[in-house]
Amino acid sequence: MISMKNIIKKYDGKTVLNDISVDFPSGKTSVILGPSGSGKSTLLRSLDLLVRPESGSVSFPDLSVNYAEPISKKDSFSLRRKTSMVFQNWNLFPNLTVLDNITAAPITVLKTSKADAEKEARSLLRQVGLEGLEKRYPSQLSGGQQQRISICRALAINPEYILLDEPTSALDPELETQVLKILEKLANEGQSMIIVTHNMEFARLVADKIVFIEDGNKVFDGETKDFFENPTPRIKDFLSGISLEAEN
Amino acid sequence: MWDIIITSLPEMVGAMLQFTIPLAVISFILGLILAVLTALIKFIEPSENKAIRYPYLLLRGIANFYVWLFRSTPLLVQLFIIFFGLPSIGVQLPAFTAAVIGFSLNTGAYASETIRSALLSVPQDQWDAAYTLNFSTRQTLMKIVLPQAVRIALPPLSNSFIGLVKDTSLASSITILEMFQVSQQITAKNYQPLLMYTLAAALYAIVCSLLSWLQHYLEHRTSKYVKGSEA
Numbered sequence: 218m219i220s221m222k223n224i225i226k227k228y229d230g231k232t233v234l235n236d237i238s239v240d241f242p243s244g245k246t247s248v249i250l251g252p253s254g255s256g257k258s259t260l261l262r263s264l265d266l267l268v269r270p271e272s273g274s275v276s277f278p279d280l281s282v283n284y285a286e287p288i289s290k291k292d293s294f295s296l297r298r299k300t301s302m303v304f305q306n307w308n309l310f311p312n313l314t315v316l317d318n319i320t321a322a323p324i325t326v327l328k329t330s331k332a333d334a335e336k337e338a339r340s341l342l343r344q345v346g347l348e349g350l351e352k353r354y355p356s357q358l359s360g361g362q363q364q365r366i367s368i369c370r371a372l373a374i375n376p377e378y379i380l381l382d383e384p385t386s387a388l389d390p391e392l393e394t395q396v397l398k399i400l401e402k403l404a405n406e407g408q409s410m411i412i413v414t415h416n417m418e419f420a421r422l423v424a425d426k427i428v429f430i431e432d433g434n435k436v437f438d439g440e441t442k443d444f445f446e447n448p449t450p451r452i453k454d455f456l457s458g459i460s461l462e463a464e465n
Numbered sequence: 466m467w468d469i470i471i472t473s474l475p476e477m478v479g480a481m482l483q484f485t486i487p488l489a490v491i492s493f494i495l496g497l498i499l500a501v502l503t504a505l506i507k508f509i510e511p512s513e514n515k516a517i518r519y520p521y522l523l524l525r526g527i528a529n530f531y532v533w534l535f536r537s538t539p540l541l542v543q544l545f546i547i548f549f550g551l552p553s554i555g556v557q558l559p560a561f562t563a564a565v566i567g568f569s570l571n572t573g574a575y576a577s578e579t580i581r582s583a584l585l586s587v588p589q590d591q592w593d594a595a596y597t598l599n600f601s602t603r604q605t606l607m608k609i610v611l612p613q614a615v616r617i618a619l620p621p622l623s624n625s626f627i628g629l630v631k632d633t634s635l636a637s638s639i640t641i642l643e644m645f646q647v648s649q650q651i652t653a654k655n656y657q658p659l660l661m662y663t664l665a666a667a668l669y670a671i672v673c674s675l676l677s678w679l680q681h682y683l684e685h686r687t688s689k690y691v692k693g694s695e696a
C-alpha cells in the first residue's frame with residue numbers, strides 16, 4: 218500500500234494541494250477524479266518526484282520519504298523504482314526505436330542484459346498486440362500504438378505501481394478503446410494502478426476505489442459504488458457536468 | 466587567362482590545404498568541445514550540495530563572461546589582441562597557434578549558444594519520462610536529450626563551420642600564408658586582381674559547397690526518426 222500523508226504543494230504562493238492524505242492499496246486500481254486544475258496531476262506526479270511538494274510524506278511498507286526534508290539519491294531511486302508513469306502524450310523517446318524505448322531503462326538503469334531486456338520487451342509487445350513494430354520509430358505509429366508502447370515501457374522496469382495521467386485523453390475514441398482494454402486486462406491481473414481519468418464509464422468499470430479532488434482538497438475517498446450510486450450533491454454536479462460536456 | 470590560372474592554382478590550393486583547411490578544422494573541433502562544455506555549464510542547474518554549488522556558480526560566471534566577451538567583440542580585433550597584443554605581457558605565440566586560439570574561442574562562444582538553445586528545445590516531457598524510469602540526469606542527457614539536441618543543432622552548427630572556413634581569410638592579417646594571402650601576393654606580381662580574387666572566391670565556394678553537401682548527408686542520417694523523413 219502507498220500511504221500519502223498531509224501533502225501540501227504550492228505554486229507561487231497558491232495552494233494546489235491542501236493537506237491531502239490518501240492511501241492507494243496494492244493490487245488494486247485507484248482512480249483519481251476531479252475538475253480540471255484541481256490538482257490530480259500534481260498529486261500523481263508527487264509520487265514519482267516529478268513534482269516536489271513542500272511538505273507531507275509518502276510511505277510504503279518498506280520505504281518512507283518526507284517531502285519537507287532533503288531526499289537522498291538512494292531514497293529517490295527507491296521511490297521511483299516502485300512507480301512508473303504513463304503520460305497523457307506518452308512521451309516516448311523519438312530518437313529511439315520501439316524496442317529501444319522499452320529496453321532503455323532495463324539496460325541503462327537496472328543493468329539487465331540486452332538479450333533479456335529484448336526478450337521481455339518482445340513479450341510485452343505481444344501482450345499489447347504490437348509485435349512486429351520493434352524496429353519502427355514512434356513518429357511512424359498512431360497515438361494509440363504509441364500509448365500502448367509507453368505502457369510496455371512502464372511495465373518493463375517491473376514497478377509495483379503504474380501511474381497513469383489521463384492516458385487516453387489525447388486519443389480518438391477508437392484508439393482510446395484499444396488502450397482501455399489493455400488497462401482493464403492489467404487491472405484484472407491485479408497490477409497496482411493509480412489512474413487519473415476523465416472517462417467516467419471506464420472509472421466505473423475498473424476502479425476499486427475513487428478519490429475525488431477539488432481545488433486541492435480531497436472531497437471523496439471511498440468505494441466506486443458509493444461514488445456513483447450515492448453521490449453527494451457536489452459529486453452529482455460534477456458527474457452531470459462531465460456528461461453535459463460530452464454531449465456538446 | 467588560363468595560363469595564369471594554371472600557374473597560380475597549385476600555389477593557392479597548396480595554401481588552402483596547408484593553412485585554410487587545417488585552421489578551420491582544428492579550430493572547429495576545439496571550438497565545439499569548448500561549446501559543449503560551456504553549454505552544459507549554463508544548462509545544468511547547480512546542485513543543492515553547497516560544496517559543489519559555489520564552485521559551480523563561479524564556473525558558470527566564467528562561462529557567461531566568456532560568451533559575452535567573444536560575442537561582443539570583432540573576430541579581427543580578437544586575433545590582433547592575441548597575436549600582436551599579448552607579446553607586450555610576455556606571451557608570444559606562433560601565428561598559427563594564435564589563429565587557432567582566436568578562431569576556437571570565437572567559434573566556441575557562438576556554438577555554445579546554439580547548443581544550449583538546442584538542449585532547451587528538447588521538451589521537459591522527455592526529462593519527465595526519463596526520470597520516471599529512474600534515469601539519472603547524466604544518463605538522460607547522454608541517451609535522450611543530447612542525441613535529440615544534436616539533430617536540432619546540426620544545421621546552425623554547419624553554418625558556423627562554413628562561416629569559419631571563410632573567416633580564416635582574416636588570418637592573413639596576422640601573417641599566416643593562407644589561401645587569400647597567397648592570392649594577394651600573386652596579384653602583386655601579375656596585376657590581375659579581378660581574376661585572382663575571383664579564383665580565391667571560387668575555391669572558397671567549392672569547399673563550402675562540399676560542406677553543405679556533408680551537412681545534408683548528416684542531417685539525413687540523424688533525422689531518420691523524424692516524422693515525414695522517408696529513411
Ligand SMILES: Nc1ncnc2c1ncn2[C@@H]1O[C@H](COP(=O)(O)OP(=O)(O)OP(=O)(O)O)[C@@H](O)[C@H]1O
Nearest residue numbers: 228229233251252253254255256257258259260383
Ligand atoms: N508548473 C506549474 N507552475 C505553476 N502552476 C502550476 C504548475 N503545474 C500546475 N499548476 C497549477 O496547479 C493547479 C493544479 O494543476 P494540475 O495539473 O495538478 O491539475 P489537474 O487536476 O491535473 O488538471 P487537468 O485535469 O486539467 O489535467 C492548477 O491550477 C495549475 O494551474
Ligand SMILES: [Mg+2]
Nearest residue numbers: 257258259382
Ligand atoms: Mg492533469
